[in-house]
Amino acid sequence: MTNENIARVISWIDTHRGKIISDFKEFLRIPSLTGEEGKGQEFMIARLRDLGLEMDIWEPDIQELFTKFPDIAQYPTSWQPELDLALKFKDICTYEQLAGSEYADRLTYKGRPNAVGVRKGRGSGRSLILNGHVDVVTIGDRSRWDHDPFGAEHLGDTIYGRGASDMKGGIIAMLKALEAVIRSDIPLRGDVVFQSVVNEEHAGNGSLSCAARGYKADAAICAEPSGARRYATSSGGGVYWEIVIPGKEVHTGSRWKDGRLNGISAIEKSAPVINALLAQEAKANADQIKLSLGIGVVKGGTYATATARDCVLSGVVYFSPAMGTGPAGIRRVKAMFKEAIDHACAGDPWLSRNRAEVLYLHYDDAYRYPEDAGFLEVLLQSGKDALHADLEETAFSACDARQLGNQAGVPTIIYGPGELSMAHSVNECVTEGEIIEATKVIAATICNWCG
Ligand SMILES: [Zn+2]
Known part of the structure; x- marks a missing residue:
């Protein structure tokens, strides 16, 4: 020209x-x-x-x-908080999950x-x-x-x-x-x-x-x-995640019974899960994959006087294309979560019997x-x-x-x-x-x- x-x-x-x-x-x-x-x-x-x-x-x-x-x-999204990332799933989102959900009529084009x-x-x-x-x-x-x-x-x-x-x-x-x-x-x-x-x-x-x-x-x-x-x-890509950690709710006064631990706070069990995730984040960055793990929200427990029955961590992982472009990078992030949770659960007697579970809400490929x-x-x-x-x-x-x-x-x-x-x-x-x-x-x- x-x-x-x-x-x-x-x-x-x-x-x-x-x-x-x-x-x-x-x-x-x-x-x-x-x-x-x-x-x-x-x-x-x-x-x-x-x-x-x-x-x-x-x-x-x-x-x-x-x-x-x-x-x-x-899934389609909306600015309205109750419609934004409304559905959670174990691996990938599917049309069947949306069609069978209470959101099918509202999340449309x-x-x-x-x-x-x-x-x-x-x-x-x-x-x-x-x-x-x-x-x-x-x-x-x-x-x-x-x-x-x-x-x-x-x-x-x-x-x-x-x-x-x-x-x-x-x-x-x-x-x-x-x-x-x-x-x-x-x-x-x-x-x-x-x-x-x-x-x-x-x-x-x-x-x-x-x-x-x-x-x-x-x-x-x-x-x-x-x-x-x-x-x-x-x-870069992003994966929105949530981890549900189980506990055992008892009145704190009966946390110990006959010299044995009886009540398990899910909040204390979030510690090994968080540490395992942070180790994965550090490893990825040491391998020259820029990856940021955001733990944005923690919700757990009901009463100050009871061990927490559950604890939910949620956040987003952002990652560079070095993690993989297209679905490959997303699969690697999910594998990273599985490895972290496997590691945390294997090293903890309670979690080894009561596994923490990861759910996803959304993903973008790099x-x-x-x-x-x-x-x-x-x-x-x-x-x-x-x-x-x-x-x-x-x-x-x-x-x-x-x-x-x-x-x-x-x-x-x-x-x-x-x-x-x-x-x-x-x-x-x-x-x-x-x-x-x-x-x-x-x-x-x-x-x-x-x-
Ligand atoms: Zn934009």
């Missing part, structure tokens, strides 16, 4: 800066919480239609996802369609997927926010709101990049496929449904908030971009063309790049405006400068890759 074409596109973006930001703020004011993405998708569908794209709009078919991707498909718009190229060029999720996580405790979470307050260069970084800024940057290319009449040989998906948070089913529907391309951008001058070539795909070089050149800057590599955690890369087989780079640290936080924000810079880099990438 000639620099003259890129200069036209950049100039279009500079000229329309005010409209780009006002459209972003309008989108940010739509509370497209996970489970209630309908209005957010209406906004996107109208904009994609305006660009003359061929639209494909459908509600993801949960049964199809489990049939086609049994190791990867997850009714009114939550995916929207894909295709801009056909003239032929014989390289195609590109632009992927983003419209759902945003809960605002949590409103009193902790200094700004209206759905007000799109604009102070100086900073715009506040749930989803500003994760990832409405990224969706708008991709949308406006494509608009800039189309309105500037830049000829493209390859197709551009715009995927506006639902339920990325705690599921990834929107992008998985795009893969199930057969959407493929020669490369993809997943516009999660890497930062406008940074990019990521991999994403992804790594294939280095020989040729797309990263084009993105880096586009950073130079658009910003006269060298984009720098950064790390990223679980996101839909895994569905594009591992399931649809599309070499995917994570690139978008905003800060990962802002995702899911109170006072989430993004700067105007980040959105504009990312719009320019994505527009140049469309020109350079598909032109």
Whole structure:
């Protein structure tokens, strides 16, 4: 693509800066919480239609996802606490468990369609997927926010709101990049496929449904908030777990009977389980697998005057692609839990007869971009063309790049405006400068890759 074409596109973006930001703020004011993405998708569908794209709009078919991707498909989720990660399972989630549960009628994709718009190229060029999720996580405790979470307050260069970084800024940057290319009449040989998906948070089913529907391309951008001058070539995985440790409840006054231990507190029995898990975490890191074990919640016992009947530990493990990409990494994490619990139970007389049990609530697989795909070089050149800057590599955690890369087989780079640290936080924000810079880099990438 000639620099003259890129200069036209950049100039279009500079000229329309005010409209780009006002459209972003309008989108940010739509509370497209996970489970209630309908209005957010209406906004996107109208904009994609305006660009003359061929639209494909459908509600993801949960049964199809489990049939086609049994190791990867997850239960639909919702921002509502009682519907988020509502089902627990021993190994993997299954359609049968969901269909037979009390949640079958509420965890669905009714009114939550995916929207894909295709801009056909003239032929014989390289195609590109632009992927983003419209759902945003809960605002949590409103009193902790200094700004209206759905007000799109604009102070100086900073715009506040749930989803500003994760990832409405990224969706708008991709949308406006494509608009800039189309309105500037830049000829493209390859197709551009715009995927506006639902339920990325705690599921990834929107992008998985795009893969199930057969959407493929020669490369993809997943516009999660890497930062406008940074990019990521991999994403880590995550496994949400819970361990149930049994005890024997007696009044503490009769904990010892005839000189023998009679009451067993499940809380004290959590100690060997925790120690065994920590040993596994340390071993993985010594083996150069970055792995973080979070023990987030401990619940146990009923009375101060009784030994605790049970103790439940729960948390999440995040792991790097070195643990394995795709289902292999998830299987290794589960094997790690089994080994830790086997070890803890073998070394404790009570636990050896009353095993602790691990349950899972959700998992994301890790992804790594294939280095020989040729797309990263084009993105880096586009950073130079658009910003006269060298984009720098950064790390990223679980996101839909895994569905594009591992399931649809599309070499995917994570690139978008905003800060990962802002995702899911109170006072989430993004700067105007980040959105504009990312719009320019994505527009140049469309020109350079598909032109
Ligand atoms: Zn996100």
